[in-house]
Amino acid sequence: MLEQTKAIVLHSIKYGDSSLITTCYTEKCGVKSYMLKGVLKSRKSKIKPAYFQPLTQLVLTVNHNNKGALNSIREVEIEQFYTSIHTDIKKQTIALFLAEILNYSIKEEELNSSLYQYLEASFLWLDTHSNISNFHLLFLLNLTKFLGFYPDLNTSDNNYFDLYEARFTTKQNHHTVSGDKIVQFKKLLGIHFDAIHTVNFNAESRQVVLSILIQYFELHLSGFRKPKSLQVLKSIFS
Template structure:
């Protein structure tokens, strides 16, 4: 089936000497993987390898096959040109990290326009703002809304947050967040990107909250893996 859709690049690997395989999150069809034959060899092709950088936002005309099969792209154009994501080291590192997160977290080949719009607007915010040191933390927390395990807010003044149950409680379990870590974690709850600069995370706080969020994803998503770029992210923001 020929489909016109917006798409966000989340993973690209080399296939052979001349081709790429790229996985994108599409607005109309969820996760789709494309075979880009000869893209590294042909200089005249309208489809360029530069289009498939992490989090690039595209408009595609694609031939979508049955579930699980590789698809092909007939036509392509950039939907939004980023001004700084690929030139600013912090933003570039965040983009690589979040692309890996999305690759491991989203598997569905179904339309979810609210999730797509969240990704689209979030990455445009990242591109157009300077104070982004906490961006990935709030992005991950808010992503859980669309994945089905955002923290329940029934008892927010409790002494513990249970990572398995996803709720606040006064019962201390093995996977509970408590004490100062809980105080820092709560700073992200219920806020939007425009007030991120007001959160006074230290580098140590930031790494601790990131560890909690990664653990939260691991507990709730089957097959989720820690991104390889995690150590690079920690290094850049330490």
């Protein structure tokens, strides 16, 4: 049955000589993967490979088979035209990195309107702002709200943060963050993207916080692995 849904591209891979398999986070059905047969060689096709760059926001007319196999796309159009994400090298790198994070983090094939709205609004913010060096850090932290392990702030005055328990504590173990690391980590708590420019990170502290967040995701998400683009991201913002 054909249906229409908004979607955000997470991952695309070449299949054979002429086709693509793309994975998208859809507004109505969660994560879905699609086979785009012949899209790489057909000049007459209305479906263009350029539509499936990381984080592109689309409107899809699709056939969801709901049997675990690849789905098909009948029509596609751009929902939001980005002005800079796919042309600015820093934003391109962030987009590739966050698309990998999302591809490893979200597996559910079900409606989650609040998560979709968060992704949609966040990437539009990234596209329209220039002070974006800390964007990926705040994005990852806020993403944990929707994945179920945002830090418990009730005891945020404590000197240690237990990554496994997702809470601040007075006791240290092999999963806790302390010292200057926790000072840097706390700078992100409770702020919005419009205040990201007020967070004072140098290159070193930015890498420290990123490493904490990656470890945090690894502890809480089964099957999560470090994105291949992580080193590129670190070099761009070092």
